[in-house]
Structure formats: C-alpha cells, structure tokens
Amino acid sequence: MIYEPIWGAIIAWYLFLAGLGGGAFATAVFVRYRHPDCKRLMRVGRLIAPIVVIIGLCLLMFDAAAGFAHPLRFALLLTNFGSVMTWGVVFLAVFVVVALIVLVLDLMKREVPMWLDCVGLVMGLCVAIYTGCLLGVCQGFPLWNSALLPILFLVSAVSTGMAAVLLVGVFYAPDEFNEVVVMKKFHFWLPVIEFVLVAALLFITAFNPSPAGWESVMSLVAGNWAVAFWLLFVIVGLVLPTILECWMLWLAKHEFETSRTGQMISALSDAGVLVGGFMLRLLIVSAAVPITIIQPWML
Numbered sequence: 001m002i003y004e005p006i007w008g009a010i011i012a013w014y015l016f017l018a019g020l021g022g023g024a025f026a027t028a029v030f031v032r033y034r035h036p037d038c039k040r041l042m043r044v045g046r047l048i049a050p051i052v053v054i055i056g057l058c059l060l061m062f063d064a065a066a067g068f069a070h071p072l073r074f075a076l077l078l079t080n081f082g083s084v085m086t087w088g089v090v091f092l093a094v095f096v097v098v099a100l101i102v103l104v105l106d107l108m109k110r111e112v113p114m115w116l117d118c119v120g121l122v123m124g125l126c127v128a129i130y131t132g133c134l135l136g137v138c139q140g141f142p143l144w145n146s147a148l149l150p151i152l153f154l155v156s157a158v159s160t161g162m163a164a165v166l167l168v169g170v171f172y173a174p175d176e177f178n179e180v181v182v183m184k185k186f187h188f189w190l191p192v193i194e195f196v197l198v199a200a201l202l203f204i205t206a207f208n209p210s211p212a213g214w215e216s217v218m219s220l221v222a223g224n225w226a227v228a229f230w231l232l233f234v235i236v237g238l239v240l241p242t243i244l245e246c247w248m249l250w251l252a253k254h255e256f257e258t259s260r261t262g263q264m265i266s267a268l269s270d271a272g273v274l275v276g277g278f279m280l281r282l283l284i285v286s287a288a289v290p291i292t293i294i295q296p297w298m299l
Helices: 009-034 041-062 069-077 085-106 113-135 149-171 176-181 181-206 211-221 226-251 260-287
Strands: none
Touching: 009 041, 009 085, 009 113, 009 149, 009 176, 009 181, 009 260, 041 085, 041 149, 041 176, 069 149, 085 113, 085 176, 113 149, 113 260, 149 176, 149 181, 149 260, 181 211, 181 226, 181 260, 211 260, 226 260
C-alpha cells in the first residue's frame, strides 16, 4: 500500500498564516513597548495580524470539504475541551476578535488599552504554539509527534511575523524602519534558533524506534524533498537572511545600512524568512511518513 498524505499545501498555508498572524501581533506589541514612536510600523503589525489569520481560516474551511456547505459543523469543535482542535478554535476566535478590535481602535486613532494588547499577545502566541500542537498530537507520525514541534513553530511564527512587518514597513514607513534597530537585532537570532531546533528535531526523529522516522528525515535531506529543503528552506529561509542581516547590522556602515540600498537588502532578507517559514510547514506536513501498523490477521 502506498501512503498518500491527507494534508497538503492548503493546510501548510493555514499553519503558516495562523502563525504569521500571531507573530505579527506580537511584533506590534514589541514595537509599542520598545519603539513607541514608530506608530506606522505598529499599525502594520496590527493590520497584518487579523487579515492573514482570517485568510488562513477560510483556507481551512475550504480544505474541510463541507466547511462552506455546513459551517455550523465547526461549532461541534467546541464540545470537546480534551481536544487540541477545540482549544485551537478558542484561541483563534478570541485572537481574531481582539486583533480586530485593536485594529479598529488604531485606525480611529484611539489609544489601545495595554491590557487588550496583552490579551492579544497571549492569544497570538497560543495560536502559534497550537499550530505545532495540532500536528504534534498525531502519534502515528514520528516527524510530527515531538515536543520540539510547538516550540519550533512558535519561534518560526515570531520570526515570520516580524519579517512581514519589516518587509511592509520598509515601503510604508522607511524612516521608522531605520529606527527599530533593537527589533532587527532580536529578529536576527530567530533564524539561528530555528536552525538549531530543526536540526534537533531531525536528529531525534531519525533515531525514532520506528523506521518511519528515518524515512521522513531521509525524504527531507536526501530524498524527494531534498531540493526544497536545502535550497528554499535552509539557504533561502535561514542562511541567506542570517548572512544579510549580519552584514547590515554589524558590518555595514550606518550610512549604508540606512540608505535605500541597505533597506532593500534587509527587505530581501525578510522575504527569505517568509519563504522559509512557509516551506517549513509545507515540508513538515508533506514529508511525514506514518508508522506502519500490522494487524494480527495480516500475518
């Protein structure tokens, strides 16, 4: 029997956009705390957060064949609080409502209460972690069933959220983009941490007692998904952003870093992070091989 994955690119997009939204909101809160004068950049994060999550939810409903035909079925997810999906619905619902309220207040140029930002921050981080837990509870897939996966998805969510805000900000608010040096330095380390977590995840999975773990890792590093893994995820998504940001933040002169050319180089780095963030989800979803279960009557 040939294994055909039940989840594909649509679910990968959903996981990516949900994490990105949570990370974008967290970035807006970070800007408010550390760079309070960068109002436009803060607004970018608040604008991105609810929009991408809502798009992701629409993709999820589309992937669930009866999602649009019988949307009330999703209400059944609120009946089992022992399920990760139920908690995911709660986190997503609260986050979207809070993020929309914050966005409306911002667009009306009214002060957003700090407690509301804190609630959105917590819910956004919960959404990012939930996307990893959604896969992590699937015990039949060694690549998914790891405590590292929620942590990896959380780091990646914050990284892609910051990258999205910075990428839009370099065009929408270039002056403020030059001011958020602290945020850029914080963001620099996230792909490095992500690389370490991915390496640890693959190492642990490869030595899983089931051959499925080894097969999953081999399909990533030397099999069907090797080109996408090494080129689009490792090089474009991790190595290139790290090199470019290291150059801009610590090696380049301040005049060049803040010039339009320097900004475009940073924008290229942020675009690479977004590519890598999506490829991470797509590869994790697509390359996972299930454990083979042999029924006694099959012997």
